[in-house]
Amino acid sequence: MTELIPVPWPPAPIRTERLVLRGSEARDRAAFIELFASPEVGTYVGGARPRDELERAVPEVPGRRPGVFVVELDGAMIGMTTLDPRDAERPGHVRPDAGEAELGYMFLPQAWGRGYATEACAAALDWFSDTHPGEPVVLSAQTANVASLRIAEKLGFTEVERFEEYGAEQWFGVWSSVTSAG
Numbered sequence: 001m002t003e004l005i006p007v008p009w010p011p012a013p014i015r016t017e018r019l020v021l022r023g024s025e026a027r028d029r030a031a032f033i034e035l036f037a038s039p040e041v042g043t044y045v046g047g048a049r050p051r052d053e054l055e056r057a058v059p060e061v062p063g064r065r066p067g068v069f070v071v072e073l074d075g076a077m078i079g080m081t082t083l084d085p086r087d088a089e090r091p092g093h094v095r096p097d098a099g100e101a102e103l104g105y106m107f108l109p110q111a112w113g114r115g116y117a118t119e120a121c122a123a124a125l126d127w128f129s130d131t132h133p134g135e136p137v138v139l140s141a142q143t144a145n146v147a148s149l150r151i152a153e154k155l156g157f158t159e160v161e162r163f164e165e166y167g168a169e170q171w172f173g174v175w176s177s178v179t180s181a182g
């Protein structure tokens, strides 16, 4: 089973050409609320949550768990990319014991369309292949989420299967540092 927990968290900030990936801080709270309250962001990921509910429920430092990278551009959070163990109860697995690391990503709409999600996810996958050599990473996305499927393709994920979940067709793919250029 993939364990993200034993890895020291947060790691040192990861710098890409344009972005910084780092652990979350209290100053990111407003951006987390924006992400989860945005109907555009929620289109293929279960919908937006009411802002007043988020204001009450989101902790002072949100996303403070191993695997959550805040993605920063010019000193401000524009999104997040996550590596979490995939729930064994859900369909879609590539290991007999399940618990694979699953990649996730959400960005604020004003940051879309400039390659930031792909750049951030590539850096997170690099980090993962260094800290968990040879471990696969899985990804599922609604087939209607064309931007997400394009990111999966650009990152080098390959399709394993499709299935129905949450009332929609899901694409399920896998990435491995062994078979991908990165």
Ligand SMILES: CC(C)(COP(=O)(O)OP(=O)(O)OC[C@H]1O[C@@H](n2cnc3c(N)ncnc32)[C@H](O)[C@@H]1OP(=O)(O)O)[C@@H](O)C(=O)NCCC(=O)NCCS
Pocket (backbone or CB within 6 Å): 040, 041, 042, 044, 045, 105, 106, 107, 108, 111, 112, 113, 114, 115, 116, 117, 118, 119, 140, 141, 142, 145, 146, 147, 148, 150, 151
């Ligand atoms: C999906 C998401 C992360 C993309 O962020 P982004 O920074 O715009 O992504 P990138 O620019 O790195 O790549 C998006 C790719 O999809 C393409 N794309 C975007 N919308 C598209 C559409 N409607 N049809 C076809 N291609 C589309 C872009 O052109 C780009 O491909 P390209 O580099 O070949 O031109 C962002 O839209 C988001 O946060 N969505 C809401 C949350 C979500 O759905 N997350 C994924 C859950 S599986």
